[in-house]
Every structure is written in structure tokens, then in C-alpha cells.
Amino acid sequence: MSHLRSTGYGIGQPNPFAGSSQNQNGTESSGNALDAIRQQTSKLEDLLDTYSEPVKPYLPAIGRFLIVVTFLEDALRIVTQFNDQLRYLQDYRHIPWGLTHLFLILNVVTMLSCSALVIARRYSVYAVGGLIGVVISQAFGYGLIFDLNFFLRNLSVMGGLLMVLSDSWIRKTQAFAGLPQLEEKDRKMYFQLAGRVLLIFLFIGFVFSGEWTIGRIFVSLLGLVACVMVVVGFKAKASATLLVVILSVFNVLVNNFWTLHEHHPHKDFAKYDFFQILSIVGGLLLLVNSGPGKVSFDEKKKVY
Numbered sequence: 001m002s003h004l005r006s007t008g009y010g011i012g013q014p015n016p017f018a019g020s021s022q023n024q025n026g027t028e029s030s031g032n033a034l035d036a037i038r039q040q041t042s043k044l045e046d047l048l049d050t051y052s053e054p055v056k057p058y059l060p061a062i063g064r065f066l067i068v069v070t071f072l073e074d075a076l077r078i079v080t081q082f083n084d085q086l087r088y089l090q091d092y093r094h095i096p097w098g099l100t101h102l103f104l105i106l107n108v109v110t111m112l113s114c115s116a117l118v119i120a121r122r123y124s125v126y127a128v129g130g131l132i133g134v135v136i137s138q139a140f141g142y143g144l145i146f147d148l149n150f151f152l153r154n155l156s157v158m159g160g161l162l163m164v165l166s167d168s169w170i171r172k173t174q175a176f177a178g179l180p181q182l183e184e185k186d187r188k189m190y191f192q193l194a195g196r197v198l199l200i201f202l203f204i205g206f207v208f209s210g211e212w213t214i215g216r217i218f219v220s221l222l223g224l225v226a227c228v229m230v231v232v233g234f235k236a237k238a239s240a241t242l243l244v245v246i247l248s249v250f251n252v253l254v255n256n257f258w259t260l261h262e263h264h265p266h267k268d269f270a271k272y273d274f275f276q277i278l279s280i281v282g283g284l285l286l287l288v289n290s291g292p293g294k295v296s297f298d299e300k301k302k303v304y
Helices: 020-051 056-080 082-091 099-120 124-141 148-168 184-199 201-207 214-232 236-254 267-290 297-303
Strands: none
Touching: 056 082, 056 099, 056 124, 056 148, 056 267, 082 099, 099 124, 124 148, 148 184, 148 201, 148 267, 184 201, 184 214, 184 267, 201 214, 201 236, 201 267, 214 236, 236 267
């Protein structure tokens, strides 16, 4: 986030009329193809469950930490580059002196305190709300609201935060007399759906940026298929795992800021990208751990 500023940048009976058998056969063929895909992906999920068993108990904690790591890094950046941040806000954003100090201090305090609450799994509603507030306030404060790359990436970060929120709702909310209430599991269901949808926006930004090569086209197509599966909740665990692998490899190979010298013009940008992608990977890990929720293709399949 802040590096941009510090560097300056139906169901019914068959139809008795003619043509019904063709439609029925077409439906059956489609169903058979879908069942075949389901069988193959089920085998993959079984393998993933087997090999991930040792780390499975730690996935929620790892996911929550990775989700907030970009906020921790951003808070550290603001503290270590405080004067540069002030200069940018005053000279380029024309925010009055004093308000700039208040803006930066509030951002640092909110990011550190809310990140700690997310990691500790305490007061998740307030913690997630605070961090989403930071994302929105920085978008307006630094004039990045119309930057498409920034917008898509931060939608994905907010998707990860919504996964934190849904993961924390395990008890029923207290009901107030006379008011209709949603149970925690119901709210979790809809927030899981919103989190799944938002998480994939980073990959959309990746697909439509950079030069097109054979490798990039292959990875983009593979990733887009996985994104669609995540959104509709069809074998979401396997597809989220695939996205974790793709993004992790991409992150290490492309955003390797540690190989750049201290004053390299792109070091801060690569560092920012690296930690943001880590946060999105954290959201995907929570999805791998908890599953897609009730609003998903797999859950509907169980019903019917």
C-alpha cells in the first residue's frame, strides 16, 4: 500500500413428445462428464488430504497470519519512512499539516492492533472492519482509488479478511426480542461466498497485465479455471490449493525483492507485491481449511 507513496508511484416426468430423448440423452451425457470430473478431482482431494495431514491443524493460524502480513509490513514501512510519507501527502495530495500526522498514526495503530487481534482470533468483527477501513482510507488518502491494479489486489485482500470473519463465526448470535436474526452459520455461509468471489480478483489482474507468452497463457488459463471453480464452489479446496501453488511460485520468481540492491527503483514495489500476494494466499489457505461453505455447487450436490 504505502510503498506507492514513498517511491512516488423439471424435476418431473420425461416429456412424452418428440425430441425428448435427445434432450434427456444430452442431459445424461453432461451429467456423466461432470461426474467424471468429480471423480478425478475427488482423487486429487484425497491425495491432498493425505499429504497435508501433518500441517492441517496449523492451517487456520498460518492463513490468518499471512492475511495480515501485508498490513504489518505496511505499518513498518510508514514508521521507517515517516517523513517521506508526510512529504508525499502534503506535496502531492495537498492534505494540511497535522492531518497528515493524524492519518499516518491512525493507520499504523489500526494496522498493528487489528492484525494482532486477527492472529489471536479475538474480536474478529472489529479487527476485520478496522483493516478494511485502512484499505479504503489509504485508497482515498493516497489517490489510488482509480488505480485498477491497486483496486483488484485490495479486493482480494478484503476477500481474505472476509474469510477470517466467516472462520470466526462458530456460535449463534444472541437474538433480540422481536427482531429477525441470522444464525452465525448463516452469516458464515454468505461471507464465505463473498470471500471466495473477492479472492480471485488478484488473478484477474494478473491475467490482464504483462506480456503474453506461452507459459503465461497456460498459467492464466489454468488459473482462470481454478478461479471459476473457487467462485462456484466446485471442488474449491483442490482449486484453491492450485491457486496457492501458482501464486506462491509466481511470487518467489517475480517479486524477489531480496535480490535487488537497497536503492533499486523497483525494490519497494516488488516488496509490496510480495506481501500482498502472501495475504491473498493466506485467504486461500483458510478456504482450503474450511471449504467453500453451504452456498456452493458441492453442497447443493449433496442435497440433491
